[in-house]
Each structure stands twice: as structure tokens, then as C-alpha cells.
Amino acid sequence: MRIIAIVNHKGGVGKTTTTLNLGKALSLQGKKVLLIDLDPQANLSQSVAVDESEKNIYHALCEDINLPIIEIGNGLSICPADLGLSGAEAKLQSEQVMGYFKLKNSLPTTDTYDFILIDCPPSLGILTINALLAANEIIIVTEPQFLAVKGLQTILELIEKLKTTLTPHLRLKGILFTLYDRTVVSKSIIEQLQTQYGQLVFDSIIRQNVKLAEASALRKDIFTYQADSTGAQDYAQLAKEIL
Ligand code: ADP
Numbered sequence: 001m002r003i004i005a006i007v008n009h010k011g012g013v014g015k016t017t018t019t020l021n022l023g024k025a026l027s028l029q030g031k032k033v034l035l036i037d038l039d040p041q042a043n044l045s046q047s048v049a050v051d052e053s054e055k056n057i058y059h060a061l062c063e064d065i066n067l068p069i070i071e072i073g074n075g076l077s078i079c080p081a082d083l084g085l086s087g088a089e090a091k092l093q094s095e096q097v098m099g100y101f102k103l104k105n106s107l108p109t110t111d112t113y114d115f116i117l118i119d120c121p122p123s124l125g126i127l128t129i130n131a132l133l134a135a136n137e138i139i140i141v142t143e144p145q146f147l148a149v150k151g152l153q154t155i156l157e158l159i160e161k162l163k164t165t166l167t168p169h170l171r172l173k174g175i176l177f178t179l180y181d182r183t184v185v186s187k188s189i190i191e192q193l194q195t196q197y198g199q200l201v202f203d204s205i206i207r208q209n210v211k212l213a214e215a216s217a218l219r220k221d222i223f224t225y226q227a228d229s230t231g232a233q234d235y236a237q238l239a240k241e242i243l
């Protein structure tokens with residue numbers, strides 16, 4: 001079972017869009033996929049219209065119930081969140097190191113899914129740490145912009161720290177560029193990171209595509225909304241690269 005955390009402490013870089021559409025693309029390839037919404041803003045849950053579920057990820061983390069899971073498509077399920085998840089942070093923190101492993105301990109232990117994708121909040125707090133420790137692969141999502149790329153170092157340092165203290169098996173799968181606008185500046189930033197990080201930069205790049213924003217506003221994944229858009233092509237390509 002591949003468990004992938006989709007992270008960046010910066011908001012608006014395409015984490016949620018990537019979780020949903022990569023998950024859908026993998027399910028279209030015949031894989032069984034579970035999405036986990038770990039962001040108290042619950043954008044992922046909202047974008048698939050399951051933000052009013054009675055039980056959600058909060059209850060799994062804080063009340064030790066089984067992960068509440070809702071099927072949203074063929075081979076595609078979600079464990080939703082709502083604003084109440086913000087209350088989990090203090091609770092988890094009060095449990096010290098035990099609180100770091102709550103998500104890991106609530107995930108299915110058998111290979112019920114081929115992929116579990118975890119959509120992280122825009123912070124490197126205890127929820128993101130739970131995601132990193134539960135995952136066996138990490139995808140850092142970033143825009144090809146100067147300041148966004150500078151922030152990568154902070155995440156890489158956190159990953160190194162967790163690796164040496166808590167989980168040696170943690171693996172950075174790659175850096176994914178999203179919201180690519182094809183400008184000279186973006187191009188040169190991508191080239192620079194390819195030189196610096198080599199294989200760690202995904203060949204697949206998600207271009208800016210207004211259809212992706214429209215789809216999420218309409219609570220649809222891009223393949224349902226517009227299968228021939230560049231957004232759909234880019235996420236299908238990414239799914240292939242990951243497989
Ligand atoms: P995050 O989860 O990192 O905060 P989102 O996935 O919510 O970021 O994306 C932020 C906004 O940008 C959303 O309105 C989303 O629809 C839009 N968006 C994401 N990726 C793209 C893209 N490749 N092209 C155009 N709009 C995008």
C-alpha cells in the first residue's frame with residue numbers, strides 16, 4: 001500500500017487539487033484509492049461535497065474510532081474533515097509523541113487500498129507531522145515562483161529531522177510543480193530545481209488551467225468536468241509517472 005502525503009506549508013499551491021485529481025486519475029487506472037482530508041479548512045471534502053458527514057477524520061484522531069470512509073466513485077473513497085478538525089491540534093499536542101502517530105495508527109493495516117493520499121493543511125504543525133509519519137512517500141507541491149521555492153528548504157529540513165528522530169523509512173518521492181504559467185521566470189526556476197534536486201523533480205508538470213478551478217467550484221474532479229482539458233492530461237500523466 002502506497003501512502004502518500006501531499007504537503008507544503010504554503011496555501012494555494014495546488015495540494016488539494018492534486019490530491020483529488022491524482023486520486024481520481026489513479027482510480028481510472030483501476031487502482032483502489034483512499035483520499036484523506038487532513039486540513040481543517042476541509043476544501044477537499046467540500047470539493048467532493050462530503051463536508052457534512054457526521055463522523056470524520058477528527059473522530060478517528062481524537063476519539064479512536066475507525067476511520068470514517070465514504071465511497072465517492074468507482075475505486076475512490078474519502079475520509080472527510082470539517083472545521084472541527086482545528087480542535088484536534090491542541091488535543092494531539094497534549095499527548096506528546098503519541099499524538100504524532102494518531103493518523104498512522106488509524107490507517108488500515110491490510111492492503112485494502114493501493115493508494116492512500118493525504119491532503120495536508122498549509123502549515124507544518126502537528127497535523128502535517130501526523131501525515132508525514134503515516135506516509136511512506138511524500139510529494140511536495142509547489143508553484144514555480146521564487147518565494148514558494150525558497151520555502152521548500154523548511155519542509156526538507158523537517159523531513160530530515162523526522163527521519164533521524166522518529167521514522168527512518170520516510171521517503172521524499174518528489175517535488176511537483178503546479179500552476180505552471182509558461183513564463184521565462186517559471187521555466188528557469190524549474191530548470192534550476194531540476195539541476196539542484198535531479199530525479200526528485202517530477203517530469204510531469206501541472207500547467208495553469210482555469211478548468212481545474214472551475215471543476216473544484218462545481219465540486220467535480222477534472223476528469224468528470226472536462227476530460228480533454230490540459231488539467232486532466234497533466235494529472236493523468238502524473239498518475240502514470242507515479243505508477
Ligand atoms: P492548496 O490546497 O495548496 O491550498 P488548492 O488546490 O486549493 O491549493 O488550489 C488553490 C486554488 O487554485 C484553487 O482555487 C484551485 O482551484 C486553483 N488551482 C489549483 N491548481 C490549479 C491549476 N493548475 N490551474 C489553475 N487553477 C488551479
Ligand code: MG
Nearest residue numbers: 015016039043
Ligand atoms: Mg488545500
